[in-house]
Amino acid sequence: MEPVIPIVAIVGPTAAGKTGLSLDLAERLGGEVVNTDAMQLYRGMDIGTAKLPVAERRGIPHHLLDLLTVRDPATVAEFQGWARTVIADLRAGGRPPVLVGGSALYTRAVLDRFEFPGTDPELRAKWEAELAVRGAAELHALLVERDPEAAARILPDNGRRIVRALEVIELTGRPFSATLPQREYVDPATVQIGVRIDRELLEQRIEQRVAEMFDAGLVDEVRRLLDEGLAEGRTASRAIGYQQVIAHLAGDLTLDEARERTVIATRQFARRQLAWWKDDPRITWIEHDAPDRVEQALAAVRSSLPE
Structure with a gap:
């Protein structure tokens, strides 16, 4: 009997530490990372989306990054198809997919039964x-x-x-x-690992992350992307941080106002992320700073596999 290859998804609010855990698990499982962040689909949107630089990916292949130009729309339905194809290919090759990203709807659309209604x-x-x-x-x-x-x-x-x-x-x-997605996995060999963090600490980390993004050149990144059509992009232009910097460059906000509004919007986003996950009993929650968090996550993965 062939071994069952699990599907692992790391969930939790932005700035909680999902990326590090995804790398740790991919290393231990011999897997590869699959992005589920809607804005990391865009080429050039690096600083403001906290996209992990290639040099920091530990040699682990990452999928579904940098697929679109900032002018292109992104839809959940299209992403579902891309992600499920990548997941099927990885599992066929014996490599567990480790999903990670901040877009809760995108993650749920991939993992759960979700049929899209038509359009008129x-x-x-x-x-x-x-x-x-x-x-x-x-x-x-x-x-x-x-x-x-x-x-x-x-x-x-x-x-x-x-x-x-x-x-x-x-x-x-x-x-x-x-x-919206039903709480029923498409594949039973699926496990969700949630990264839990104290709210006060999370808000501090969000403020720190935003400061680091601005210091790292977010304004210059947005200025360059505007030349590539960012303002015309129906999806990309709405990204947190980018829309605030666009307003700053248009003269509608000072730099400090753009920074503060980015912090506020990111905190609001984190609360909405948690609203997606807080009542899902299938998630195994692990403290962000638990010294044995990787072992806890691996135990959850093992327990998810069919007997």
Whole structure:
């Protein structure tokens, strides 16, 4: 009987330490890393997405990085197909995939049963016109009335996802949240490892990370990407840090204001990430600084495999 190759996903809020654990596990398991961060799909978006430099990847192959230009849209449906293909190829070669990234919906779409509802061009056009006239905040308030669960998971300034949610509600007659991933793994040999960290410490680490990004040249990175079409990119231009620096370069924010708003937006994002995972009983949570965290994670992986 051939050995079962597990699918491992590292989850948790941004700046909690997921990247280090993913490298440790990939080394110990003989696996490879699969990115599940929507913004790390973009070439050139390195500093602001905390993309791990090649020299720091310990020679471990990384997949689904730098696939798109900043002008290209990214969709969950397309990503699901890419990721599941990579995972199947790795497992066929006996290499466990170790998924890591901050986009909870992307991770769930890959791991869980998730069928995407259809689309209606006329409905989409209608809601996009509403977005142009009324703005994202007003449409988000409407979504709160129609589907509070979905609204809680979508940022108030994410016009694209708000439009999609309202379109699906009108198209299907059901809440958009009803179309979100079900808590049922596509493959039973799947394990999620959560990195737990104290909230106060997490907020300090977020502030430190943002400061390091600005010091490392985030403004120059954004300036270069604007020359490559960042402002026209429907997905990339919404990335936290990038939209604040775009506003700074346009003269709408001072540098200090852009930095502070990036900290605030990142903290809000971390809280929304936790909302995705906090009630999922399938996740094995491990303290971020536990000296035996790798051994704990390996034990969780072993226990996930079918007898």
